[in-house]
Amino acid sequence: MRKSEILFDAVTNVREDLVEGAQRFSFARARERRLRRLIPTAAGLVLVAGLGIFLAAGGLRMGAGMGADNGAGSSTAGGSDGGTWDGGAENGSLADSPEGPTFTDTAGPILPLTLAEENEAIAAERTVEIDFAGYGAESSFWFDSYRVAVSDRYTLTNSADTDQTVTLLYPMAGELGELELPAVTVDGERAETELAVGRPAEAGRIGAAEEWTALLEDSSYRADALDGPEDLSGISAVVYTVSDQYGPGESNGETLALEFTYDPAVTTVMQYGFNGMGREEDGTLESYSASGFIRGAGDWTLIVLGEDIQSPRLQGYRDGGCEAGEEQESVGGTLTRRVTTLEDALRTVAADCWTGRTEQTGSQLPFEVFYAAAADSVLRDTQYLPLLDEFLFPQIWQQDRVVWTVCEVTIPAGGSVEVTTDYTKAASLNFGPGDMAYKDLCGYELLTLAGSNLTFTGQTAQVVNLDSSQVWGGNLHLGETELVEERYSLYTIQ
Numbered sequence: 001m002r003k004s005e006i007l008f009d010a011v012t013n014v015r016e017d018l019v020e021g022a023q024r025f026s027f028a029r030a031r032e033r034r035l036r037r038l039i040p041t042a043a044g045l046v047l048v049a050g051l052g053i054f055l056a057a058g059g060l061r062m063g064a065g066m067g068a069d070n071g072a073g074s075s076t077a078g079g080s081d082g083g084t085w086d087g088g089a090e091n092g093s094l095a096d097s098p099e100g101p102t103f104t105d106t107a108g109p110i111l112p113l114t115l116a117e118e119n120e121a122i123a124a125e126r127t128v129e130i131d132f133a134g135y136g137a138e139s140s141f142w143f144d145s146y147r148v149a150v151s152d153r154y155t156l157t158n159s160a161d162t163d164q165t166v167t168l169l170y171p172m173a174g175e176l177g178e179l180e181l182p183a184v185t186v187d188g189e190r191a192e193t194e195l196a197v198g199r200p201a202e203a204g205r206i207g208a209a210e211e212w213t214a215l216l217e218d219s220s221y222r223a224d225a226l227d228g229p230e231d232l233s234g235i236s237a238v239v240y241t242v243s244d245q246y247g248p249g250e251s252n253g254e255t256l257a258l259e260f261t262y263d264p265a266v267t268t269v270m271q272y273g274f275n276g277m278g279r280e281e282d283g284t285l286e287s288y289s290a291s292g293f294i295r296g297a298g299d300w301t302l303i304v305l306g307e308d309i310q311s312p313r314l315q316g317y318r319d320g321g322c323e324a325g326e327e328q329e330s331v332g333g334t335l336t337r338r339v340t341t342l343e344d345a346l347r348t349v350a351a352d353c354w355t356g357r358t359e360q361t362g363s364q365l366p367f368e369v370f371y372a373a374a375a376d377s378v379l380r381d382t383q384y385l386p387l388l389d390e391f392l393f394p395q396i397w398q399q400d401r402v403v404w405t406v407c408e409v410t411i412p413a414g415g416s417v418e419v420t421t422d423y424t425k426a427a428s429l430n431f432g433p434g435d436m437a438y439k440d441l442c443g444y445e446l447l448t449l450a451g452s453n454l455t456f457t458g459q460t461a462q463v464v465n466l467d468s469s470q471v472w473g474g475n476l477h478l479g480e481t482e483l484v485e486e487r488y489s490l491y492t493i494q
Helices: 003-012 142-146 209-216 219-226 342-361 367-380 392-398
Strands: 122-131 148-158 164-175 183-186 194-197 236-246 255-261 267-272 276-279 284-290 300-306 310-317 332-341 400-411 416-425 441-447 455-464 471-474 479-482 487-493
Touching: 122 441, 148 164, 148 400, 164 209, 164 416, 183 400, 194 219, 194 367, 209 219, 209 400, 209 441, 219 400, 236 255, 236 342, 255 332, 267 342, 300 342, 310 332, 332 342, 342 367, 342 392, 367 392, 400 416
Parallel strands: 122 455
Antiparallel strands: 122 148, 148 416, 164 400, 183 416, 194 400, 236 300, 236 332, 255 284, 255 310, 267 300, 276 284, 441 487, 455 479, 471 487
């Protein structure tokens, strides 16, 4: 039995014979080696409407030219003058916290490029520019005011006497809802890229650099992502849709309920767009939405896996109690049924959730990345079922994970290519009561190795367009810092 069959059968109690032909779906052309099923990110990717989810290293590996004796790499370096930590008495002192301050909202670090397969002929020179030109600017969402522009540039040199074609993997780490995936150029030309989505980090909202490094060094974690999203096209589903809802112009709590019975031993339900769910002692199930038809909600969706539900009907009630004798015939809608696959059903509701989220927050996350995470979550994160939009989908946006941007380049014999990734990076933030430690700080981290199999001949960071008065601490200088340690940080004042 395939993995998706085992997982699905285990968490839904659906008989094995009902799970038909679940196999992974290929989103990209076939490749040699293990890079087989990735997510395309072509500019013409059609945007589909939003989505909803349901409840229920011991040092740098250095090559020639990368020295180890450099004061800029000191863990006590501070602002542009190379001073020590400067926190202020009311905010505490980093002298008492060598790992840096803690944050209530931790963003992932800037991570290094790696290769899908190690190649000893390839060496890399890296320069990371962190541009604070937009720091503190007004934004519709206050946390976006502290995003910084990152340009992570690599010179890849081939020492072999033959051309080398390699697959590049550029990792982005953090909450899915905060990631902006990079634009990749090779020798100044925009590269064709694909995406590989890692499953959520088991630790939940991980923050320590060591935890990100451990995750990136886990070969099974990366292999699972490169293998592509779960294929749900072989799992049959029945979809009930409630549309054209109507009710009184002025709502006093009138409720429209979809009522049915089912046996949870052989049937799994997932709902999207309803306000809640209730079960009676006789096994009757109600998926209901209080006054949803008045507030202009879209269609409501019930996805059924396994044996179908029994006696489905729409019924209006005076209020959310949905009690017998309190029926309201002036409240109603249209109920339709169709047979499809779990992939089709999940894509439809996921697209609706994704559209709503991106319109609300301005997120640039491609839909296929969100769908890949959703397809994985309906099999793995079953504790959040059956309420998709109230539990499962919100959890996906908040989970920490790694997403790799993947592209292929050919480096000529004895030559080199320039690879650049450009994106904006979220800050780690602190918000809370006035007396909390490190309140109103922003944090930015950079890791120099973190699972990369490249041999670096040198790494340099450049911090530009930041005033020294805004620097609170860190071991990245304003201007240029040669990177000889594994972890670098910069802390600024909001």
